[in-house]
Structures are given as C-alpha cells and as structure tokens.
Amino acid sequence: MATELHETIFMAKQERHKNLFLNYKNLNIFPVELLKDEGLHFLERLYMKRNSLTTLPDNLAQKLPNLIELYLHSNNIVIIPEAIGNLARLQSLDLSSNALQMLCPEIGRLRSLRLLRLSNNQLKCLPPEIGDLEDLETLDLAVNQLVSLPDRLHRCLSLQNLTVDHNLLSHVPRQLCWLHRLNQLSMAANRLTFLPLDLGRSRELQFVFVDNNVDLKGLPSYLYNKVIGCSGCGVEGGTGEVLSEALVGLPAEVKVIGSQADTVVPLEELAMRTMHGVYHQRPAGLHLLPPFILPKSLLDLLQFPLGHCHRCSQAMFTIIYPKVFPLRDTVLAGVHRRTTVSFVAYCCSSRCLRTFDLQG
Incomplete structure (x- = not known):
C-alpha cells in the first residue's frame, strides 16, 4: 500500500496533475510525500475520503497553495489547525463524518469558500467568524450538538x-x-419552540423543513405558498401528524380587543409602532434613538419587527394571530415529498378585526 501511495503521488508530481485521489488508503497521517520540497503547487483538488486522519499539517497551504477543493469526508479529524485559514483559493471544504468538537476562528479567513460541509461531527458551537464567509453558498451542519447559531451568520450574504x-x-x-439569497432552510429534528415571524418574507426562500420539532406549534405567516415540511410538529411524541389548526386558532383575547366596547390596540403594541415610525422616518445619519435610551433587544426589534400583517402591512411587535387554511399538495411538494401549508395572519388592530370579521 505504501509503495502504491508513493507511486501515485510521484506520478501526480511528474505529470502535474490538478486532481489527486487518495480515498480509501488507510492513511493515519497526512502523506509526507505531498509536503516535500516545493510540494504540489499545481494541485487544485485533493480527495482523501475514508481514511483515519486525525489532523492536518500546519504547512498545508504553503505546500498546496492552489487548492480549490479539499474533500476529507469520513476520517477521524478532531481538530483543524489555524493554518487552514491560509488556503486563500479554497472554494469547497468537506469535513463531514469526522470527530470535530470545535472549529477554529481562522475558518473565517477562507474568503473564497462557497461550500462548507460539517455534518455528522460533535460541534457544540460555531465561531462568530463564520459570518465572514461572504461567498459561502452552502452550509451543512446536520447531526451535531449545536444549541445555537451565531448571530453573525447573517453576514454570509451569498448563502x-x-x-x-x-x-x-x-x-x-x-x-x-436578512439572508435574501437563502433558498432552502432545513432545521428538522431540533428543539424549536418558535420561528422568527418574518421568516419567509424574502421571495428567494422557497423551502423550509422543520419536521419533528414537537414543541413547534405555529408557523410565520410569510411562509404561505412555500414548500413546508412540518410533520411531527406540535404533537407530543412525534406521531407524524402535521400542525393542527386547533393549535393556532384565534385566542379569546382577540375577540375582546375587537369588540364594539373595546377597540383599543394594546399599549405595548401602540408604543412600539409609534417608535418604529419615528425610527424609520429619521433623516439618514441622524440617530434619534441612541443605544443608551433603550435596551438592545428593543432597538433590534425596531429595526426588525416580529412580523407584518398580511392584510394591512402594519408592523407588529407583540403577537399575530394566524388563520390556517387546508393543507394541499403541489408539484414541488411531490418532488420533495413534502406538504405545503397556505395560511394568512392578521394583526390585533381593530381595523383588521372589523374589516376581516375576525370576531367570530
């Protein structure tokens, strides 16, 4: 096996191969032949699937500076060296099915990266620097131990x-x-209890899969006419049923707010709508609401409301009341073996309650 490996690498050097396949070679350490002398400066794609590597060499970028794709699926890699950030031309990195417990911040220096696969590892968190990957188009984090996603992930504008x-x-x-190019978002089998109510506002987002989140009992109104996967949501024990209309029916307080005797929008909602108007009508560069006046959570809410009424487009900050329509199959749903849910949402303003007869 060692002789065959040596001959393969020698041939690649002699003939200046751009692609090198070292899959299934029973490698425990990175081959030193790849790192000798001037290395393989012409190599663009290196495939090392199904070996037993535990780490990568620090001088990988120095010896293989023109790597575009690095395929390391199914190894035993526990740690990635900080020098990984020196692979300036790398566009595709696959570290699926390894033993990664953490990801070094230097991953954010791979500014040419378009595809990053980290599925089936032991990651508990991601470095904020992952948000520096502005050209990243595909990010696969399935089957890990993540309890949260970095807030800076929204900087991956090409995702x-x-x-x-x-x-x-x-x-x-x-x-x-804020990821306006996001087309598919899959978060099945997590512990989700709610989704951002503006999720789906972007026209680009067409596929949202949240199957088997048993505590998820509602969906954002902007996901109407999208391909939705929600089997096993809102049902204890994950029986495979879809979201029930009963779980998101109009609460009793809506009828109270919309009654003839009391048509007042909640004070909290009124205050937030007023501040929202002031905030967004201020001249460019003029900060009428400096950070020390309001907590950061409220300032963030002013910039990005929880939702917008599907009928009157009023920004909403406290709660919306969705009305679910029957499930229906679509061509895309058939292709993806999913079901779509069509529904609208109305705000708690007396105008919507009267106009659309929500009291009944």
Missing part, C-alpha cells in the same frame, strides 16, 4: 442552502431573515 437538521436548537436567530 443559499442552510441545513441544521438533528441538532439541539431551541430558536433561530432573527437575523437569518
């Missing part, structure tokens, strides 16, 4: 596909709604 299935997430950062 189109985000997969976080089978983790320990209880919530999703509201900033994910």
Whole structure:
C-alpha cells in the first residue's frame, strides 16, 4: 500500500496533475510525500475520503497553495489547525463524518469558500467568524450538538442552502431573515419552540423543513405558498401528524380587543409602532434613538419587527394571530415529498378585526 501511495503521488508530481485521489488508503497521517520540497503547487483538488486522519499539517497551504477543493469526508479529524485559514483559493471544504468538537476562528479567513460541509461531527458551537464567509453558498451542519447559531451568520450574504437538521436548537436567530439569497432552510429534528415571524418574507426562500420539532406549534405567516415540511410538529411524541389548526386558532383575547366596547390596540403594541415610525422616518445619519435610551433587544426589534400583517402591512411587535387554511399538495411538494401549508395572519388592530370579521 505504501509503495502504491508513493507511486501515485510521484506520478501526480511528474505529470502535474490538478486532481489527486487518495480515498480509501488507510492513511493515519497526512502523506509526507505531498509536503516535500516545493510540494504540489499545481494541485487544485485533493480527495482523501475514508481514511483515519486525525489532523492536518500546519504547512498545508504553503505546500498546496492552489487548492480549490479539499474533500476529507469520513476520517477521524478532531481538530483543524489555524493554518487552514491560509488556503486563500479554497472554494469547497468537506469535513463531514469526522470527530470535530470545535472549529477554529481562522475558518473565517477562507474568503473564497462557497461550500462548507460539517455534518455528522460533535460541534457544540460555531465561531462568530463564520459570518465572514461572504461567498459561502452552502452550509451543512446536520447531526451535531449545536444549541445555537451565531448571530453573525447573517453576514454570509451569498448563502443559499442552510441545513441544521438533528441538532439541539431551541430558536433561530432573527437575523437569518436578512439572508435574501437563502433558498432552502432545513432545521428538522431540533428543539424549536418558535420561528422568527418574518421568516419567509424574502421571495428567494422557497423551502423550509422543520419536521419533528414537537414543541413547534405555529408557523410565520410569510411562509404561505412555500414548500413546508412540518410533520411531527406540535404533537407530543412525534406521531407524524402535521400542525393542527386547533393549535393556532384565534385566542379569546382577540375577540375582546375587537369588540364594539373595546377597540383599543394594546399599549405595548401602540408604543412600539409609534417608535418604529419615528425610527424609520429619521433623516439618514441622524440617530434619534441612541443605544443608551433603550435596551438592545428593543432597538433590534425596531429595526426588525416580529412580523407584518398580511392584510394591512402594519408592523407588529407583540403577537399575530394566524388563520390556517387546508393543507394541499403541489408539484414541488411531490418532488420533495413534502406538504405545503397556505395560511394568512392578521394583526390585533381593530381595523383588521372589523374589516376581516375576525370576531367570530
């Protein structure tokens, strides 16, 4: 095996191969032949699937400076050296099915990276620097132990596909709604209890899969006419049923707010709407609401309301009341073996309650 490996690498050097396949070679350490002398400066793609590597050499970028793709699926890699950040041209990095427990901050220096696969590891958190990957298009984090996602993930402005299935997430950062190129978001089998109510406002987001989040009892109104996967949500024990209309029916307080005797919008909602108007009508560069006046959580809410009424477009800050329509199959749902949910949401303003007859 050692002789065969040596001959393969020697041939690659002699013929200046751009692709090198070292899959299934029973490698315990990174081959020193790849790092000798001037290295393989012409190599662009290195495939090392199904070996027993535990780490990568510190001088990898120095010896293989033109790597575009590094495929390390199914090894025993526990740690990635900080020098990984020196692979300036790297566009695809696959570290799926390894033993990673942490990711070094230097991963954020891979500014050319478009695809990052980290599924089936032991990651409990991600470095904030992952948000520096502005060209990243696909991020796969399935089957880890993540309890949260970095707020700075919204800086990955090119992100189109985000997969976080089978983790320990209880919530999703509201900033994910700022990813205007995101097309598919998959968060099945987590511990989600709610979703950001502006999720789906972007037209680009077409597929949202949240199956088997048993504590998730409602969906944002902006997900109407999207392909939704929600089997096993809102049902204890995960029986496979979809979200029940009974779980998101109009609460009794809506009828009180909309009655003829009392048509007042809650004070908290009124105050937030007023401040929202002032905040967004201020001249550019003029800060009428400096950070020390309000807590950061409220300032963030002013910039990014919880939702908007599907009928009157009024910004909402406290609660919305969705009305679910029957499930229906679509062509895309058939392709993805999913079901779509069509529904609208109305705010608690007396105008909507009267106009759309929500009292009944």
